[in-house]
Amino acid sequence: MAEENATIEKVESLPSGTERGPLLLTIRNLVINGLVDDTTVPILRGIDLDVHRGEVIGLIGESGAGKSTLGLAGLGIVNEGCIIVDGSITFDGIDLRNCPESVKRHLRGVRVAYVAQSAAASFNPAHKLIDQVVESSEIHKTEPRKRAVERAVTLFGELALPDPARIGERYPHQVSGGQLQRLMTAMAMNCAPDLIIFDEPTTALDVTTQVEVLGAIRKVVQQFGTAAIYISHDLALVSQMAHRIVVLKDGVKVEEAETRRMLASPEHPYTRTLWAVRSLEKSATVAARPILDIRHINAAYGHVRVLEDVSFTVPRGHTVAVVGESGSGKSTLARVVCGLLRVQQGEVMFDGTRLPPLRKERTRDILRRIQLVYQSADTSLNPSHTVRTLLSRPLRLYFGLKGSAANQRVNELLDMIEMSGAYIDRYPSELSGGQKQRISIARALAANPDLIVCDEVTSALDQVIQEGILKLLMSLQRELSVSYLFITHDLATVKAIADEVAVMHRGRVVRFGEKNAVLSPPFDDYTQLLMSSVPQMDPDWLDGVIQKRPGESTHEPAQVVPGKRTKRADRLG
Amino acid sequence: MDIVNTPNTTDISSSAKLTSGRRNRFSYALRKAPLNVKLCFAIVAVYLFAAFFADLIAPFGESELVSREPFASWNGINLFGTDQLGRDVLSRLIYGARNSIGIAIITTSIAFLMGGTLGIIAAFFRGWVDQVVSRLIDILMAIPGLIFALMLLSVFGTSIQNLILIIAILDSTRVFRLARALAMDVAVSDYVESAQVRGENLLWIITQEILPNILPILVAEFGLRFCFVLLTTSSLSFLGLGVPPPMADWGSMVRENASLITYGDITPLIPAVAIALITVAVNFIVDWYLQIRGGSNG
Numbered sequence: 001m002a003e004e005n006a007t008i009e010k011v012e013s014l015p016s017g018t019e020r021g022p023l024l025l026t027i028r029n030l031v032i033n034g035l036v037d038d039t040t041v042p043i044l045r046g047i048d049l050d051v052h053r054g055e056v057i058g059l060i061g062e063s064g065a066g067k068s069t070l071g072l073a074g075l076g077i078v079n080e081g082c083i084i085v086d087g088s089i090t091f092d093g094i095d096l097r098n099c100p101e102s103v104k105r106h107l108r109g110v111r112v113a114y115v116a117q118s119a120a121a122s123f124n125p126a127h128k129l130i131d132q133v134v135e136s137s138e139i140h141k142t143e144p145r146k147r148a149v150e151r152a153v154t155l156f157g158e159l160a161l162p163d164p165a166r167i168g169e170r171y172p173h174q175v176s177g178g179q180l181q182r183l184m185t186a187m188a189m190n191c192a193p194d195l196i197i198f199d200e201p202t203t204a205l206d207v208t209t210q211v212e213v214l215g216a217i218r219k220v221v222q223q224f225g226t227a228a229i230y231i232s233h234d235l236a237l238v239s240q241m242a243h244r245i246v247v248l249k250d251g252v253k254v255e256e257a258e259t260r261r262m263l264a265s266p267e268h269p270y271t272r273t274l275w276a277v278r279s280l281e282k283s284a285t286v287a288a289r290p291i292l293d294i295r296h297i298n299a300a301y302g303h304v305r306v307l308e309d310v311s312f313t314v315p316r317g318h319t320v321a322v323v324g325e326s327g328s329g330k331s332t333l334a335r336v337v338c339g340l341l342r343v344q345q346g347e348v349m350f351d352g353t354r355l356p357p358l359r360k361e362r363t364r365d366i367l368r369r370i371q372l373v374y375q376s377a378d379t380s381l382n383p384s385h386t387v388r389t390l391l392s393r394p395l396r397l398y399f400g401l402k403g404s405a406a407n408q409r410v411n412e413l414l415d416m417i418e419m420s421g422a423y424i425d426r427y428p429s430e431l432s433g434g435q436k437q438r439i440s441i442a443r444a445l446a447a448n449p450d451l452i453v454c455d456e457v458t459s460a461l462d463q464v465i466q467e468g469i470l471k472l473l474m475s476l477q478r479e480l481s482v483s484y485l486f487i488t489h490d491l492a493t494v495k496a497i498a499d500e501v502a503v504m505h506r507g508r509v510v511r512f513g514e515k516n517a518v519l520s521p522p523f524d525d526y527t528q529l530l531m532s533s534v535p536q537m538d539p540d541w542l543d544g545v546i547q548k549r550p551g552e553s554t555h556e557p558a559q560v561v562p563g564k565r566t567k568r569a570d571r572l573g
Numbered sequence: 574m575d576i577v578n579t580p581n582t583t584d585i586s587s588s589a590k591l592t593s594g595r596r597n598r599f600s601y602a603l604r605k606a607p608l609n610v611k612l613c614f615a616i617v618a619v620y621l622f623a624a625f626f627a628d629l630i631a632p633f634g635e636s637e638l639v640s641r642e643p644f645a646s647w648n649g650i651n652l653f654g655t656d657q658l659g660r661d662v663l664s665r666l667i668y669g670a671r672n673s674i675g676i677a678i679i680t681t682s683i684a685f686l687m688g689g690t691l692g693i694i695a696a697f698f699r700g701w702v703d704q705v706v707s708r709l710i711d712i713l714m715a716i717p718g719l720i721f722a723l724m725l726l727s728v729f730g731t732s733i734q735n736l737i738l739i740i741a742i743l744d745s746t747r748v749f750r751l752a753r754a755l756a757m758d759v760a761v762s763d764y765v766e767s768a769q770v771r772g773e774n775l776l777w778i779i780t781q782e783i784l785p786n787i788l789p790i791l792v793a794e795f796g797l798r799f800c801f802v803l804l805t806t807s808s809l810s811f812l813g814l815g816v817p818p819p820m821a822d823w824g825s826m827v828r829e830n831a832s833l834i835t836y837g838d839i840t841p842l843i844p845a846v847a848i849a850l851i852t853v854a855v856n857f858i859v860d861w862y863l864q865i866r867g868g869s870n871g
Contacts, residue, residue, distance in 0.1 A: 338770050359770060367772040380763035384785035394771060447771075 021053030024194055024227050025074055030087035032069055032078065032251075043069050043082060045251040051195065054225040058242030058259070060235055060274065062462040063433070066251040067231045071197040074229055075112050076104045092194065109136030113188035117200040119180040123172040130168025133187040142191055155186040158223065159216040178209035182216050189220055196221070198230045202237065206325045207489060207533040214240060215546045233462040235274045236535035239263055240542040247271050259539055273464050288315040290349075291450055291483045292337065297346035299329075299336050306332045308507045311346070312500075314451065317481040319473075321494040321515075323530065324504035330487045333504070334455045337485060338372045351450065368398045371444035375456035377436035381428040387414075387439055388424045394446040413442040417472060434465035438472065445476065453485045458493055470496050491534045495519070503527050602865045610861040613854035620851050623670040631664040636819035644833060647840075654840055656829055665821035666844060672816055673823050674851070676733065677803040680741045684802070685795060688745030692752025693779050693787075697760045707753070714746045719808060726814045736815060740805055744798060751794055755787040789866040796859035800852040807848055823848050 027049040033040040044066045051057055051074070059067050072079060073089055076096030089096040091112065096104060113136075116122045123132055134148040142148075149168070156164035159182040172180060181201055188196050201217065202210040218241055221228055230241045238245055238259075245262045247255040247270065255268040266272050290313035299307040306329045314320045322330045335341040337348060339359030348355040350370070356362045374380035381390060391410045395401040401409060411421045417438040428436055437457060444452050454473070458466040474497055476482065488494060494501055494515070501518040503511040505526040511518050523531065532545055603614075623630065632652075633639050638659050645655040653662035691710075695703040713721075722739055729735045759765065760783060768782050809815035810824030818825065823844035830841035 340766065340770065359772070362772075364772045367770065372767065372770050374763050374767065376763065380767050382764040382768075382782055382786070384788075385781075393773075397771060397773065 021055065021227075023050060024053050024055075024092055025049070025051040026088070026090040027070075027073065028088045028090075030070070030073060030089065031085040032066075032073065032082050033085050034069075034079075034082045043251050044073070046087070047248075047251070047253055049074075049246065049253075051227050051229060053194065053227055055244065056221060056228045056230055056242045058238030058245040059229055059231045059248060060233060060238050060245060061248035062233055062464050064250075065248040067233075067248055068199055070248065071199050071229055071231050072114075074195065074197055075108060075114060106140065109193075110140050110142060110191045111193050112195045113191070113193040113197070115181075115184050115188050115196060115198045115201050117203055119184040119201075120172070120177060122184060123180065125172050127171075128168065129170055129172060129175070129183055133168060133183065133190055136187070137191050140191070148190060152186060152190055155189055155220065156183075158220050159183075159186055160212070161186075176209075178205055178213050181205065181213050185217050185220065189224065189226070192224060193226065195227045195229070198228060198241075200232050201230075203232070203234075207491075207535075208325055208529055210237075210535075211533045211542070211545055214542060217241070218542065234535060235263075235463075236537050236541070239537060239539050240535065247274070263537055263539065273467070288317055290314060291316040291351055292485065293349035294333075294337075295346050295349065297336060297348065298344045299332055299341055300344055301332075301341075306507050307336065307343075309346075310504075310507075310509050312502045312509060312512045314483050314485055315500070316450075316483055317477065318499040319477065319484040319486055319497050320500045320502060321486045321488060321498035322502045322504055323488055323491060323494055325489055325530070327506075328504040329507040330489075330504050331455055332507075334372065334453045334485065334487055337451075337453055338370060339367075364398065368394075368447045369450045370453065371447050371449040371451070372453045373437075373440050373444050373455065373457050376460055377428070377433070377440045380440055381436060381443075383428055386425050386427055387431075390428075390439060390443055391446055394443060398447050409446070413446055416445060416476065417442045418468075433461055434468060437461065437465075437469055441469070441472065441476075445480070445482075448480075449482060451483045451485060453487070455487045456489070457486075459488065459490060466493070473497060491519075491531065503530065599865075606861060610857055613857040616850060616854040617858065620670055620674060623667050624674045625671075627667050627671045631661075631667040633661040633664040635665065635668040635821050636660060637664070644830075644838075646838070653843060654838075656826070662826070662830070662840060662843070665826060666823075666847060669821040669823045669826060669844060670847070672820055673803060673806065673848075676737060676806055676816070676822075677799055680737045680744065680802045680806070681795060681799045683737065683741035684744040684748050684798060685791065687741065688748025689752045689784075689791060690779070691745075692749040692754075693756045693760075693783050695749075696753045696756035697765075697775075697778065697783065699760075703753075706749075710746045710749050713743065714750075718743050719805065722805065722809060723812065723814055726809065731814050731817050733816065733820075736806065736809070740802055740809075744802060744805075748791075748794065748798065752787065752791065755790055756783050759783050759786045790863070793859045793863045793866075796855045796862070800855050803848060803852065 027047060030044050030047045030049075031042070032044040034043045035041075047066075047070060049057070049070070059070065061067050069079065069082065073084070074091075076089060076091070076099075078084055084097055087097070091107065094103065094107070096107075123129070130149060130152060133152045134145060137143055137148040138145060143151075152168060153164050156167055161167050161179055161182055167175065167179075167183075175183065185198075185201070198217065202213050205213060214237065220226075221241075228241070230238055232238045235245075239262075242259050245255075245257060245259050246253055247262075247268065249270050255262070255266065255271050257267075262271070266274075292314040294311050294313070296309050296311050297307055298305065298309060310329075310333060312320065322333060324330050332341060336343055337355075339355075339357065339362055342357050348357075350366065355366070359367065385393075388407075388410060391413055392401070392406040395406045395409055410424065414421055414423060419435060419438055419442075423431065423435070428439070431439065440457070441452075457473075458469050461469065470493065473484065477484065484497075486493075486497060498515045500513065501511070501515050502509050503518065503526065510524055510526050518527070519531070535541060627635075639661050640651060640655045640659040643655060643657050643659050645651055645659070647654045651661045651663065653666065656662055656665065691706055695706045722743055725739045726735060729739070765778060765782050768778050773782070806815050807822070807824030807827075810822045811828045813825075813828065815824055816822035826844040827841050833840050834842075
């Protein structure tokens with residue numbers, strides 16, 4: 001207990017200034033080890049964390065930094081295969097590390113709650129939503145079911161869910177992903193807990209949906225004065241929610257500061273790298289002849305029309321970014337270019353000649369010149385091949401290289417992607433996410449292509465790794481003058497690497513042109529919505545967006561506060 | 574300024590040291606295997622040894638008449654006595670290992686080659702190819718296996734080649750079902766699509782992209798199928814339509830000596846125990862193999 005008193009004194013002496021409630025959660029010198037194949041790997045190496053009542057702490061860091069482990073530790077939960085080696089976790093005077101499981105079980109759902117990244121995976125598809133939302137109050141018998149349901153319905157309203165009175169009667173598959181995430185927040189809030197852990201609650205959502213969910217979560221958290229730990233790898237998102245931000249790296253707290261101060265003057269160099277992608281920018285390139293010319297194509301899956309009258313060009317040595325939310329047809333476009341889907345109308349010209357619509361009709365040389373890099377290297381690299389096989393196969397196939405010649409070229413390719421020859425006999429499962437994506441890129445480069453179609457290649461990676469991959473792609477472009485058709489939903493990425501931008505919405509290209517022209521006003525409705533949904537490194541950004549959303553109805557888009565919008569566009573473009 | 578690679582190195586390098594090379598991982602798992610699995614490996618090794626070196630270790634020839642006395646009881650010269658023609662039971666048991674196990678392995682291999690290839694092709698092409706092959710297999714599967722085999726053997730005559738081919742074809746239907754189901758998932762994966770976009774031929778896609786990823790389960794199934802085939806050939810031999818005499822085979826040995834049971838002699842049970850023992854051993858090994866591959870393969 002002496003330790004706890006010392007803590008409080010220490011907190012009070014902190015210079016941050018804002019008034020805080022009493023201390024709710026105290027974590028001191030927490031060390032957690034994980035067990036991987038009989039060896040222990042440190043996950044958290046001595047973390048101190050304080051959460052006061054009503055305070056929202058943002059926890060950021062790249063994947064593997066230990067964010068989720070720390071979040072769960074706040075609930076007194078340790079993942080299977082992990083053990084607490086040292087330190088203490090105290091929640092409102094209860095020692096969560098040493099108290100029996102029954103005590104912890106009484107806390108969970110009532111006083112502490114958890115919102116997971118994937119609501120879709122966390123709801124039981126066999127039960128109605130309302131039964132799951134009020135489940136914890138039923139288990140803990142905090143109040144009669146009728147009252148719990150009433151509370152839930154009120155919460156649904158607060159979270160701006162459609163038809164609050166009846167949405168609970170639906171099953172999880174009958175609502176959208178964004179709604180499900182809000183329902184999960186309602187489930188966590190239903191017993192009015194003191195502390196909620198949000199573990200990347202919006203990462204799986206589209207940018208436009210993300211804004212709504214974020215707004216809803218923040219509103220209820222503020223309204224109920226709930227303390228929260230908000231885990232994310234996106235600093236811009238965290239800064240909308242959190243009073244204070246904690247930066248984790250490799251299980252160590254590298255920086256902790258009040259949100260505005262953290263954004264204005266990050267002290268630790270690592271924190272500054274979290275801005276990484278946003279600070280990248282590609283300078284303008286000279287005009288060139290088109291390598292790919294897409295002319296009025298229509299495509300469909302069965303009877304569902306996915307692409308309608310899409311045309312644009314990719315100049316040689318340029319990067320054309322195709323942006324749009326999921327379902328806008330951008331990936332379909334990639335499939336058409338790679339000959340995986342037949343176009344119904346229109347044609348695609350490649351280097352001046354008409355491209356045969358399907359891959360089977362294309363010559364091996366054309367297949368060689370257009371390479372595809374997938375979003376997920378996990379699924380696009382054969383798990384039973386080594387790096388050597390993965391990279392030498394295209395060399396054998398296209399150039400007949402084998403033996404030592406192929407080996408030499410594989411090593412050159414590994415050099416190009418800034419990986420060493422030590423990785424040559426590794427299997428994909430023995431590489432990190434960023435390394436796997438680099439191998440995918442190297443495999444594409446092995447073919448000496450003219451055009452690489454990149455389908456969301458960075459969206460599964462976190463900021464720092466993204467920056468590395470994007471820089472790599474740009475430097476490769478300078479060296480090899482390869483062209484990219486870059487499909488993404490992230491405008492920060494677009495800004496970082498594109499020369500030209502095509503904005504897609506519901507299968508149509510709503511805007512195409514040089515990057516700065518596309519990303520500056522006047523905007524059409526959809527581009528406007530997309531631009532305003534990109535989180536900004538500005539704690540007031542969400543307020544601005546939410547205030548304007550209702551007024552920003554589709555009727556009069558271009559007239560609302562043009563000054564403010566220009567400013568935002570400048571920051572982006 | 575290589576910030577990109579540094580954050581990952583810590584966790585990756587430590588685990589990679591342990592998991593480099595699949596062969597090492599297998600021998601490591603074998604060393605850590607429970608005692609019963611090691612025992613089963615030993616049993617299989619003994620059987621294989623008997624099969625390979627039958628000529629050297631068998632005291633008498635396979636169909637050599639060593640005694641004037643049929644159905645001799647166990648004695649110092651003929652350890653397990655003699656059979657109805659006065660041949661040495663122990664020698665026939667050892668030669669039987671070669672015949673029974675050899676036939677079972679060849680049959681199972683042919684079944685896997687046919688069923689596996691067809692299964693992957695059906696899963697890869699889908700559409701009408703899949704429909705045609707699957708329906709043909711369905712027809713074969715609709716007829717009870719042993720009866721169908723009996724009928725075909727009486728039509729084509731009993732020879733070792735016929736026996737092997739007929740059982741292989743009938744067994745390949747089960748292999749086809751499994752291979753097709755497994756390959757279905759793999760055939761739609763991004764890496765197979767990416768191989769197609771690259772312009773790979775069918776052989777490469779089947780053998781290099783799809784097969785390695787379904788292999789663990791197929792290997793386990795190979796062990797189980799081997800047992801079934803062994804039992805089928807033994808049953809056929811017992812019914813008199815299996816391995817033609819005078820070749821030694823455990824199934825026919827049970828039948829030939831069956832009448833001894835009535836006199837309280839356990840000699841006919843010895844070949845039966847031989848069949849049971851290897852079947853159980855192989856099953857244990859398969860179970861263990863699935864267990865160790867289940868977690869690590871991903």
